[in-house]
Amino acid sequence: MTEQSRGPGRVMTRDELAVDPVDLARRLLGCALESRLGDGVVRVRLAEVEAYRGLDDPASHCYRGRTPRNDVMWGPAGHLYVYFVYGMHFCANVVGLTDGQPGAVLVRAGEVVEGQDLARRRRPTARGNGAVAKGPAVLTSVLGLDREHNGVDLTDPESPVVLLAGEPVPAESVRTGPRVGVAAAMDVPWRFWIDGSPAVSTYRRGGRVRARANG
DNA sequence: ATTCTGATTCTCT
DNA sequence: GAGAATCAGAATT
Numbered sequence: 001m002t003e004q005s006r007g008p009g010r011v012m013t014r015d016e017l018a019v020d021p022v023d024l025a026r027r028l029l030g031c032a033l034e035s036r037l038g039d040g041v042v043r044v045r046l047a048e049v050e051a052y053r054g055l056d057d058p059a060s061h062c063y064r065g066r067t068p069r070n071d072v073m074w075g076p077a078g079h080l081y082v083y084f085v086y087g088m089h090f091c092a093n094v095v096g097l098t099d100g101q102p103g104a105v106l107v108r109a110g111e112v113v114e115g116q117d118l119a120r121r122r123r124p125t126a127r128g129n130g131a132v133a134k135g136p137a138v139l140t141s142v143l144g145l146d147r148e149h150n151g152v153d154l155t156d157p158e159s160p161v162v163l164l165a166g167e168p169v170p171a172e173s174v175r176t177g178p179r180v181g182v183a184a185a186m187d188v189p190w191r192f193w194i195d196g197s198p199a200v201s202t203y204r205r206g207g208r209v210r211a212r213a214n215g
Numbered sequence: 216a217t218t219c220t221g222a223t224t225c226t227c228t
Numbered sequence: 229g230a231g232a233a234t235c236a237g238a239a240t241t
């Protein structure tokens with residue numbers, strides 16, 4: 001049991017996750033989210049994440065204060081923040097930070113290392129044939145998560161969704177850049193991904209404004 | 216290959 | 229009422 005509790009594949013502890021979301025994002029690369037719902041197990045090794053750091057971050061859902069939606073981002077760390085977006089999708093975050101400072105890490109993409117058949121069934125139209133979860137809403141639906149999983153404790157082995165430790169990712173394999181789909185705070189490189197992973201989503205600039213040559 | 220757009224409803228102003 | 233941490237398919241900017 002000691003080996004189980006220390007090595008890759010073990011459920012991560014709250015202490016490991018109770019850090020600044022920018023550090024947590026880097027730390028989550030290579031770790032895995034595993035959902036164990038009624039219809040089976042799906043495990044995704046995280047390859048792309050983004051930090052959202054509450055009060056200082058105009059792109060964070062917490063920027064304008066505490067609301068019923070963003071309540072779980074105020075902690076405790078290690079819980080799941082799921083939100084509904086664009087009228088049809090859910091996105092999942094790992095809550096980090098403590099001390100009354102809200103923050104979380106959006107999980108954007110990963111490799112489906114277990115349960116590819118179930119992943120395909122849950123997301124039949126996704127590109128990648130069930131082997132990758134490319135994009136935050138795809139990743140969330142492949143894990144079978146929605147509104148009802150908001151607030152789940154990822155560090156509790158009894159939870160339907162848990163966060164598993166992974167093999168360390170070498171620093172030279174980690175790349176950073178601006179966050180996807182975010183117009184504000186383009187200067188902070190709070191998107192982290194594993195270089196060369198087939199799961200990493202293509203960058204899209206945020207905001208509805210589109211540059212036009214004339215008009 | 217890249218760029219554009221419709222889909223669809225919750226949340227906060 | 230406007231905008232949204234998106235996706236997939238269609239058009240070709």
